[in-house]
Amino acid sequence: SLSAYGPARTTIQGTPLALDELRKTDAYWQASLYLCLGMLYLRSNPLLREPLRLKHIKPRLLGHWGSDAGQCFTYIHFNRLINKYDLNAIYISGPGHGAPAVLSQAYLEGTYSEIYPDIREDLVGMQRFFKQFSFPGGIGSHATPETPGSIHEGGELGYSVSHAFGTVYDNPDLIALVMVGDGEAETGPLATSWHGNKFLNPITDGAVLPVLHLNGYKINNPTILARISHAELEALFVGYGYTPYFVEGSDPESMHQAMAATMEHCVLEIRKFQEKARQTGAAYRPRWPMIILRSPKGWTAPRKVDGHYLEGFWRAHQIPLPDVAANPAHLTLLESWMRSYQPEKHFDAQGRLIPELQALAPKGRRRMSANPVANGGLLRRPLDMPDFRTFSVEIEKAGGTQAGNVPTLGNFLREVMRLNMQNFRVFGPDETQSNKLTALYEVTQKVWLGEYFPEDADGGELALQGRVMEMLSEHTIEGWLEGYLLSGRHGFINSYEPFVHIIDSMFNQHAKWLEKCNALPWRADVASLNLLMTGLVWRQDHNGFTHQDPGFLDVVANKSPSVVRIYLPPDANCLLSVADHCLKSVNYVNVIVADKQKNLQYLDMEAAVAHCTRGAGIWSWASNDQGVEPDVVMVSCGDVPTLESLAATTLLRQHVPDIKVRFVNVVDLFKLVPHTEHAHGMTDREFAALFTSSKPVIFNFHSYPWLIHRLTYRRPGQHHIHVRGYKEKGNISTPLELAILNQTDRFSLAIDAIDRIPRLCDMGSGVRETLLDQQFACKNHAYEFGVDRQDIQDWKWPF
Amino acid sequence: SLSAYGPARTTIQGTPLALDELRKTDAYWQASLYLCLGMLYLRSNPLLREPLRLKHIKPRLLGHWGSDAGQCFTYIHFNRLINKYDLNAIYISGPGHGAPAVLSQAYLEGTYSEIYPDIREDLVGMQRFFKQFSFPGGIGSHATPETPGSIHEGGELGYSVSHAFGTVYDNPDLIALVMVGDGEAETGPLATSWHGNKFLNPITDGAVLPVLHLNGYKINNPTILARISHAELEALFVGYGYTPYFVEGSDPESMHQAMAATMEHCVLEIRKFQEKARQTGAAYRPRWPMIILRSPKGWTAPRKVDGHYLEGFWRAHQIPLPDVAANPAHLTLLESWMRSYQPEKHFDAQGRLIPELQALAPKGRRRMSANPVANGGLLRRPLDMPDFRTFSVEIEKAGGTQAGNVPTLGNFLREVMRLNMQNFRVFGPDETQSNKLTALYEVTQKVWLGEYFPEDADGGELALQGRVMEMLSEHTIEGWLEGYLLSGRHGFINSYEPFVHIIDSMFNQHAKWLEKCNALPWRADVASLNLLMTGLVWRQDHNGFTHQDPGFLDVVANKSPSVVRIYLPPDANCLLSVADHCLKSVNYVNVIVADKQKNLQYLDMEAAVAHCTRGAGIWSWASNDQGVEPDVVMVSCGDVPTLESLAATTLLRQHVPDIKVRFVNVVDLFKLVPHTEHAHGMTDREFAALFTSSKPVIFNFHSYPWLIHRLTYRRPGQHHIHVRGYKEKGNISTPLELAILNQTDRFSLAIDAIDRIPRLCDMGSGVRETLLDQQFACKNHAYEFGVDRQDIQDWKWPF
Ligand SMILES: Cc1ncc(C[n+]2csc(CCOP(=O)(O)OP(=O)(O)O)c2C)c(N)n1
Ligand SMILES: Cc1ncc(C[n+]2csc(CCOP(=O)(O)OP(=O)(O)O)c2C)c(N)n1
Numbered sequence A, B: 001s002l003s004a005y006g007p008a009r010t011t012i013q014g015t016p017l018a019l020d021e022l023r024k025t026d027a028y029w030q031a032s033l034y035l036c037l038g039m040l041y042l043r044s045n046p047l048l049r050e051p052l053r054l055k056h057i058k059p060r061l062l063g064h065w066g067s068d069a070g071q072c073f074t075y076i077h078f079n080r081l082i083n084k085y086d087l088n089a090i091y092i093s094g095p096g097h098g099a100p101a102v103l104s105q106a107y108l109e110g111t112y113s114e115i116y117p118d119i120r121e122d123l124v125g126m127q128r129f130f131k132q133f134s135f136p137g138g139i140g141s142h143a144t145p146e147t148p149g150s151i152h153e154g155g156e157l158g159y160s161v162s163h164a165f166g167t168v169y170d171n172p173d174l175i176a177l178v179m180v181g182d183g184e185a186e187t188g189p190l191a192t193s194w195h196g197n198k199f200l201n202p203i204t205d206g207a208v209l210p211v212l213h214l215n216g217y218k219i220n221n222p223t224i225l226a227r228i229s230h231a232e233l234e235a236l237f238v239g240y241g242y243t244p245y246f247v248e249g250s251d252p253e254s255m256h257q258a259m260a261a262t263m264e265h266c267v268l269e270i271r272k273f274q275e276k277a278r279q280t281g282a283a284y285r286p287r288w289p290m291i292i293l294r295s296p297k298g299w300t301a302p303r304k305v306d307g308h309y310l311e312g313f314w315r316a317h318q319i320p321l322p323d324v325a326a327n328p329a330h331l332t333l334l335e336s337w338m339r340s341y342q343p344e345k346h347f348d349a350q351g352r353l354i355p356e357l358q359a360l361a362p363k364g365r366r367r368m369s370a371n372p373v374a375n376g377g378l379l380r381r382p383l384d385m386p387d388f389r390t391f392s393v394e395i396e397k398a399g400g401t402q403a404g405n406v407p408t409l410g411n412f413l414r415e416v417m418r419l420n421m422q423n424f425r426v427f428g429p430d431e432t433q434s435n436k437l438t439a440l441y442e443v444t445q446k447v448w449l450g451e452y453f454p455e456d457a458d459g460g461e462l463a464l465q466g467r468v469m470e471m472l473s474e475h476t477i478e479g480w481l482e483g484y485l486l487s488g489r490h491g492f493i494n495s496y497e498p499f500v501h502i503i504d505s506m507f508n509q510h511a512k513w514l515e516k517c518n519a520l521p522w523r524a525d526v527a528s529l530n531l532l533m534t535g536l537v538w539r540q541d542h543n544g545f546t547h548q549d550p551g552f553l554d555v556v557a558n559k560s561p562s563v564v565r566i567y568l569p570p571d572a573n574c575l576l577s578v579a580d581h582c583l584k585s586v587n588y589v590n591v592i593v594a595d596k597q598k599n600l601q602y603l604d605m606e607a608a609v610a611h612c613t614r615g616a617g618i619w620s621w622a623s624n625d626q627g628v629e630p631d632v633v634m635v636s637c638g639d640v641p642t643l644e645s646l647a648a649t650t651l652l653r654q655h656v657p658d659i660k661v662r663f664v665n666v667v668d669l670f671k672l673v674p675h676t677e678h679a680h681g682m683t684d685r686e687f688a689a690l691f692t693s694s695k696p697v698i699f700n701f702h703s704y705p706w707l708i709h710r711l712t713y714r715r716p717g718q719h720h721i722h723v724r725g726y727k728e729k730g731n732i733s734t735p736l737e738l739a740i741l742n743q744t745d746r747f748s749l750a751i752d753a754i755d756r757i758p759r760l761c762d763m764g765s766g767v768r769e770t771l772l773d774q775q776f777a778c779k780n781h782a783y784e785f786g787v788d789r790q791d792i793q794d795w796k797w798p799f
């Protein structure tokens, strides 16, 4: 039957709970559910010591009930096993709107009062605890950073399982108990994240125990997984590589026994698999256990109200009785419902949980609400960093030699990896090799717990224990990385630039999480999320229009300045300097934009460090305005744009005698905004010192040009800044032709300068024509041969 | 065995191909593969009538081989069944980088030459066909819009199955044959899209026949699905609700028989399921067939080159022999490999496919490359539109009454639905009811082919045949809608604003697709993609920070102006006018931002139509600068911001005697950009006429404020524009408190005006204080009661 009702139906039989334990477990659950309803409804009269009156009710009812009972149930049953087997466990709430469930547990375990002393374990504390929930000036209605024990807010659904896997990689001792909403399970990111088990090594990693919360409903709809046959559902999870154990029903007593027996079975199975692998030293992929908990949505609420289904239906999703203010009968119903949990039995006169129930909770750091893994900064050890200067590219003459920017970074990452083989991983969606970070494979491989074929030995770079994690799911690898970082480790993710948009919303959510953590003194610093975008728009000429989208930076720039950093190093040495800085930083998302192809190199290591430290600066070797006013300021931001800007500078100096050009390069994008708006921002004076306040500025930008306008709109002289960038003109082309299409090529930039230098107004027209002819010739060459002219490909800085 | 090698291993036995048919089928396949290699390598000597020389080879080798053989194989075998059963079918290439496969088919079927007459079916045409592939000035290396028969570019992986389902809904006759990359299958969007079968009605919809292309590899990695046990793989697809049929091996002869037998079995099964449902009239969810094709990556390439695996390994992914220019032995190898396909036998002296092979292809519109479904505009019938004025909200006095904006839209959509029950659908991620579009359920329900429970009758709104499509996957519903539109129908999608970011990249790809189609005369106009964002940032005060992200507009504004439109109607009548316009439009993505709560209403229907037609205008009823210069221009863009701007205007007029305020509202965001950059843009003169060129402008914007700066940075007077918007300050709060946090509330706006009106510099300080006090009082009220003050909630336009 697909019904969530009736006595427990279960894969694992057994009644492990003695009668007294059963009674206490149920009481603990009731106390929890009482707290959940309290949070949703009450602003005073917390233990209903007076009859319930309207004045005790919050004026605005907010929050979610439907997920709470099942989540509390699961959490509580795991507590028993934590105690029994001394488990190291955290709890991840997929449907984080079921926050009352986790909040109630943190409160009952005492963690809440430890962190927030004003929320005491007494009547006053409970009243504050209730009132603050989903209340202005209080806390949110999801498992927000304010929630002890949470690393996963669950506001945007879909990432619970990938987060869970992220926490257990390299945490052999840990079990991440993760509750997955059956609605959440319909999201794409969640649906593929089950495959995390193919990347989990039973010797060196911990275990994820997923509980699919099959409460049957979402906001207004049944869930798919609750409405397919038992056979299909079971097959699905067998297909995902798990052994699903069913616990189905609504009768509390038998459900308690069933859940206790099933969870214990799962824990023992996990231990058995781990022991087998650890004793033999042979890693393998067992069929890990998972639980399918089918119980009514809003479990323990009235089944029907005024003839309409509540419990076991989607109406139980949010506030179960929304109109208690207008409907006295509903107020009465609420009161008797709340009283049915017998708060007076579970809490003492002071309003504190009675000792015999307190005894059920784990102690100290074993409490899932107090496990340091869920405040991962506490466990974070700084990376052991090699000296990045060791990997520098030799520069004989600026702009005279080529090297691969990202490959050079790869050498550095290889050494970072070598020195941190316990707490550093690199993540990519099947692109780490294509992105030329292959040096990593000299010290580690890609983790792979799938089957092996003979040909894998021929360059497969797969290993049962590997520290590069690749799956073709930007969502999953991002989720893994977030989980890995939030549990106190370090990491680095690489992706083609266009497809980073796939995780726009995950980035948003992570940035919001970090931003809120900054305001919580008890949250310890976590390592920054370091994201390398490569496979850049300007070198996607061969893949075409779908692969050309540098707009992720616009998404990033919308987040709080306190948590985001954007770097566009112009060459390999700058990239090294930037990467070193990022890997040492905490609490940010660092976005690094760098090309993986061969590029001209400009700055030796010392110059690179100085330039990156400034974040933006004049390149005097590329300027000839020393001691005089420049005619024009050529600015580049991004490695490929820098090449074209330099080439344009050359054209200007070759074609316009005695032109004075200043060359500026910007590495750190937020230098451009006023210092009042971002910690990296320049003052107006600093800004004018670089860009002048009246000379034409020809700014060649890596991304969409208007981002520069948005960052500089307050600057004096802003109207002199003429920005070029990707204008959404693309096709299959050559690098130069793609630049020409978007007018970011050397010829267009030089023409832009000529058009804007007043004294060249009339004089410049001959040069202008020449440049246009050259541009045209380059385009024709591309069309005929499919490649850029050799002189373009071989171009070097000539001065 | 998990090996892709050996004679065919197959679920369905049979040898349906007579010897001669087998020979011809194989010849057709060889001809196809020859063309694929030709596209990758040749710029001349198309049929190798001369010995292969370096000069015949493209200077830059681009494109993908690994997917081609399997895709051609599948396509060709389906041709046989199209002919045999007169099927109406399209082909969707999940890994669209296998474009040579589909291009070769379009060329062999003659479609290519029909559309592009210069690419003739002769030697010259073939040479051009080869050269243009992935070549500047030519076509891309994916199944781009230029590809006949393609509705799915497959550049960004993950959407093939949802696109396929989108095409067959309401297309009872159609089979969408969709090839899914085993790498693609790892993406989140793809992993959940298999569930499209729970929304497919066998009576009124067509069928999707997925072929999982288990070629075992991605770019540099094995795929998960190719490295799990047979039992797990089978279970997975049974779990997804399919009957998987395996075809595994590498031996062409037995594989041809196996694929022919299996595909025929699938087609007959589809027909049987459909007939059963159609004859009985009882819709149900059969276990639809799907095929798992396990064959070597790069099938038919040399197995090893220089001792390294090529065929059957990831090295076959892109150009199989990348160094033919530098390595003469490889050039020789390429030549003999190409000749092994015996082009001289398959193409005649002119270079045209020989008649006996031509005869294998379907004819006319039955060719998958020429099926009008894949150029859906050909089939598009305009919607039968009700008069939107019928649904207008009565306005006695501007700003005097409240109504729900989105609910009013719901009434209109209901009638659109009623009049277009064959070719219009509404899509939402479990939010259509929460978003208050419930009026739709008066004429249709949500389609649901899962199990039914008794409680569904109590407000479930589920039906076997429904036209509202809800699954908790923003990716899937967006993919369905895109498929539905591109196959010639109409639709409307609604989502919470923050979570639209989940489909940023899908939007990007769809916009790019439309943009390219605009340049192809043979591509007929398709209906616009209409996206309603509601659950807006300003009314997510209760859900908190994770639900506050209005940044999707920034993503939209980066796309080509020719395909994107953004509307922020200030009230219900404007929303109706905008929606009517959008539903009638073609080739755009229309983004509509509208609140679902009760809002003040301002414009009667005629005024609304006029205002929306202008796109931005002065509201004279809210202005008192008639005939004189205004002191300040108050501007609003967005429904919630409009309320606060109006309230601020009132405060100014109440507190500052004889102040002259002009009130401007912007509906159509692109009005703000210069007319040279967007078809909707105003001239500078028009712009100055609204905003003045020297008066302070206090612009209250729905989204992040800097977007306005980016759109107006070229405008004269831009420095007088002071923009307020969401500044990434959020928490659990009340609507007013959230506005206060971001300084978009009435008090902040009024203060902004006072601070910027020169003559109030000193005079205004008393008023300023008063306003700050009031703001403070409002905040305190929110903190104490959890709701905004009643006078704030009841605020009306007083003049
Ligand atoms: C990605 C995403 N889309 C939409 C929503 C809006 N939403 C909030 S709760 C919910 C239903 C969740 O259902 P389920 O996962 O089953 O949770 P539960 O039943 O435990 O409450 C939806 C659609 C969301 N939070 N995230
Ligand atoms: C979402 C996304 N991420 C990454 C890529 C880069 N990429 C292009 S092809 C490919 C491998 C595809 O493998 P598969 O789907 O198995 O295709 P096939 O083997 O048929 O070539 C990847 C990762 C992409 N195109 N889309």
Ligand SMILES: [Mg+2]
Pocket: A181, A182, A183, A213, A214, A215, A216, A217, A218, A223, A297
């Ligand atoms: Mg649910």
Ligand SMILES: [Mg+2]
Pocket: B181, B182, B183, B213, B214, B215, B216, B217, B218, B223, B297
């Ligand atoms: Mg593959």
